[in-house]
Amino acid sequence: MIEEKIKQKLEILAQIEDLENQVQQQLKDLRKQKTLQCKHCNTHEQIQNISVIQTLWYTPPSGCIEGGYWNDGELNYICTTCNVRNRLLFQRTKKEIEEASKDFRDWDGYRNKKKEFQFSLLYKPLFKEIIDIKDKDLPGSFVNNDMLDFEVL
Numbered sequence: 001m002i003e004e005k006i007k008q009k010l011e012i013l014a015q016i017e018d019l020e021n022q023v024q025q026q027l028k029d030l031r032k033q034k035t036l037q038c039k040h041c042n043t044h045e046q047i048q049n050i051s052v053i054q055t056l057w058y059t060p061p062s063g064c065i066e067g068g069y070w071n072d073g074e075l076n077y078i079c080t081t082c083n084v085r086n087r088l089l090f091q092r093t094k095k096e097i098e099e100a101s102k103d104f105r106d107w108d109g110y111r112n113k114k115k116e117f118q119f120s121l122l123y124k125p126l127f128k129e130i131i132d133i134k135d136k137d138l139p140g141s142f143v144n145n146d147m148l149d150f151e152v153l
């Protein structure tokens, strides 16, 4: 009797897992089709068609065992229309940062940092490709693309 109840519950759990996988796949498809807008020429491009650049910055060696490795920095992409590099920043304007810093809690700052993290986590794998470039090797001309209106779903 108890075994039968456990079997039923396991079946329900399996159905929920199936449903969750379906929803996750739908979310991925939706995210891939979202567009980024170039801050230089205003062209929209779908995430699935963009080669994203993962910038890398170096922690130099210190002592015997520390440092000597590369860290993930920003996500950038080069607009295929105007060839200008867009830095995806999720940062606020200088004025907004000054306003937020007046408030010791700075919830906005926290939320924006979190948004950048979420974007990297959820969207980075969905770009056409990921190209690692060390920050000293980045191509010269760029624009800051503050992704303030981008809804991380």
Ligand SMILES: [Zn+2]
Pocket (backbone or CB within 6 Å): 038, 039, 040, 041, 042, 043, 079, 080, 081, 082, 083, 084
């Ligand atoms: Zn452009």
